[in-house]
Structures are given as structure tokens and as C-alpha cells.
Amino acid sequence: MNARKVKKILISQPKPASDKSPYFDLAEKYHLTLNFYPFIVVERVSSKEFRQQRINILDFTAIIFTSRTAVDHFFSICEDLKIAMPETMKYFCISETVALYLQKYIVYRKRKIFFSQTGRIEGLSNYFTKHSKEKFLFPLPEEHNEDITQLLDQKKLDYTKSVMYRTVSNTFPENEKLDYDMIIFFSPLGIQSLVKNFPDYKQGDTAIGCFGSTTAKAVEEAGFRLDCEAPQPEYPSMVAALDAFLKENHKHHN
Secondary structure, three states: OOOOOOOEEEEOOOOOOOOOOHHHHHHHHHOOEEEEOOOEEEEEOOHHHHHHOOOOHHHOOEEEEOOHHHHHHHHHHHHHOOOOOOOOOEEEEOOHHHHHHHHHOOOOOHHHEEEOOOOOHHHHHHHHHHOOOOEEEEEEEOOOOOHHHHHHHHOOOEEEEEEEEEEEEOOOOOOOOOOOOEEEEOOHHHHHHHHHHOOOOOOOOOEEEEEOHHHHHHHHHOOOOOOEEEOEOOEOOHHHHHHHHHHHHHHHHO
């Protein structure tokens, strides 16, 4: 257990849009000061980088979207290159949420948009079979795993991958000292960003919390002590794990 009472926490994510976030309930319950600042940001590749891929978007008859981020960056590139989507373009989305998000950019007509009911790419399997003659474009981030392309290969689809965005370390204000009782991370890239931005950072009695086993591994590999980890069987969310940690921490100091 940490020596220090936790009163000030840095959560390495953008600030929640709504006041209803469970983090604010915790802040009230334990009288905390919360700061939100993402250690990583997603940025689009430049038009020049995209052109170097020698991909002509209008050569394709269908697009595969696996996230809202992919949708945003794809249409941003289209806007830069002054490409308007033809009405015949078909969209294959990993979930209904992603499909509905397309309304931000196109007139939503059911017949051209297909989505997986399960939020997994396998849920598009039948649609891929029915539309196997399409020429698919698959926008993705620089760091991606090959799970989805395995299914596309199995279906023998004609598809082209295009890197349209990447995750990079965020920059911090020059006077940022990371003076917190606790810092919470959500990805291994966040840990890399900490080490890159603050090469002399010493954890001392600051608590570190994280979400996900790959993040936990990154914390340990960076030589830090992990004090609060989610998900766990009894704490499925970061908020639940944090609540249990703070309860113990404050009990210890009262």
C-alpha cells in the first residue's frame, strides 16, 4: 500500500463530455481533484503521405470501417483531395454505432450500408459473401493487428489496406511536473509517452493504475510499480477498481 494519501489524480484520457461520468462521482465521494489529459493522440496521415500510397479512392466500390476514428480520417482525406463519394459506394461497418456515425458525412440510405450485429468483423461474413465481387478499401491505423484481414483473405475478397491515421505521443505544457498522487493509463502507448515526455520521471510514492493486461505489462516493463489494475473479476471497469483502491487508501490514512 502506498504511503501517500491519494487526493489528486491524472487520468490519461480526454475529459468526459458529460458531467455524468462515474469519475466525477468518485471525485465527490473521496474529495479528489481530477485532471484529464491524454498522453496519446490520434493524428491523420498527411495528404502527401496518403498520395504516396498510390491509392485512388474512387477505384473502389466498397469501404470497410472498423471504428468512428477511421470514418473521420477517411472523410477528412476525401475532403482534402476534393473527392465526393458516389451514391453507389457501399459501406461495411463493424457495428451499428459505426454505421450510424456515417450520417455525419453521407445521406444514410439503408441499402448501401451493412453492419455487424455483434460488433465483430465475423458478423459481416454473410454480407461479404453476397458482395464478394466488390473492390474493397480498408482504412486502418499504422499499428493494427491482422485479425480482420484474415477473414477478408478467407473470403477471397479483393481488398486494399490503406494507413490513414496513427497514434502519437501527446505533447505536454513545458512546465508540467506530473505532480499527482496517482496516474491512470489506458494503453501501452500511454506509458511510452510518459517515458518519452518525462525521461527523468521517478514514480516514488505516486500510485499508478491501468486498464488492460497489455498496459499492465508495459507499466512493469518500464520499471514502474502497478498499484491498481482493471479489469479484474470483481472490478470489470477502471472506475470500479479505482473505487476499491481509494477506499483502501483513504481507510489507511484516516
